[in-house]
Amino acid sequence: MSYRTALAAVLARAVAPCAEVTGAEGRFPRGAVTAFGATGLLGLTVSTEFGGAGLGLPEAADVVARTARVCPATAAVLRSHYAAVAVIESYGSPWVRGEIAAGRHLGSLALIEDDTGGEQETEAQLLMPHCTAVRSGGVVALRARKCRVVAAGEADSYVWSSRPLGMPDGLSLWGVPAHAPDLYVPARPDAAGPPGSATSTVFADPVLVPSDARLGPDGGGGDLVLGTVLPWLFELGAAASTGAHHFTPADSLAPS
Structure with a gap:
């Protein structure tokens, strides 16, 4: 089955019937996310070695655009997930990559600490973290307030x-489990993001992660943000915007 055939089935069966409630009530589209996982679409860009479809940014953008025509909230969740997976594909553990490919793991980005500016993420917002990282033995304490996190409390x-841990400038990236103790998501989500996307602030006061949870070299996160995260976010954001403003029910649900 092609990914477009699977997508059309998910949009018709799981996304479209709940889209109005998702937008009107701001309810996270958990059923849609589960359906995307069950049909392999959450693992669309995971390599075939780990059970994914092995596809890339063009296919992910197609999925986001077609989903945005039906449910902007679900499209926003997929946008953040696919951008996160692009980093995880380079430096994440084999177990996490396998879980994503199996449809059991939803990723998201927690990179912004300055909530000023418009809807689109900027290079400055993503490259200047204030989050501190302090290592004690094999454990790292991360303390921060992350803004505009999509699927906050749901990923x-x-x-x-x-x-970074060992240098004054730059940034490091980490894979932080959402169930880690001392992560706090307010009950009322932020106003940012489409209703239902669970876009909110995530507080770490601090959150403890193993030192091997780092994604890439210490201080090397800037290259990952510039070379991977930003291109994926911009391309997928453009796809979501185009899809949302060119709503045609037949196109959005057809596999083609």
Whole structure:
């Protein structure tokens, strides 16, 4: 089955019937996310070695655009997930990559600490974390307030940025499990993001992660943000915007 055939089935069966409630009541589209996982679409960009479809940014953008025509909230969740997976594919553990491919793991980004500016993430917002990282033995304490986190409290892990451990400048990236103690998501979500996308602030006061949870070299996160995260976010954001403003029911649900 092609990914477009699977997508059309998910949009018709799981996304479209709940889209109005998702938008009107701001309810996270958990059923839609589960359906995306069950049909392999959460693992669309995970390599075939770990059970994914092995596809790339063009296919992910197609999925986001077609989903945005039906449910902007679900499209926003997929956008953040696919951008997070692009980092995890390079430096994440084989277990996490396998869980994503199996549809059991939803990722998201926790990179912004300055909530000023417009809807689109900027290079400055993503490259200047204030989050501190302090290592004690094999454990790292991350302390921060992350803004505009999509699927906050709903994702299974966050790609999280901090200052480096061993140098004054730059940033490091971490894979932070959403169930880690001392992560706090307010009951009332932020006004940012489409209603239902669970876009909110995530507080770490601090959150403890193993030192091997780092994604890439210490201080090397800036290159990952510039070379991977930003291109994926911009391309997927453009796809979501185009899809949402060119609503045609036949196109959005047809596999083509």
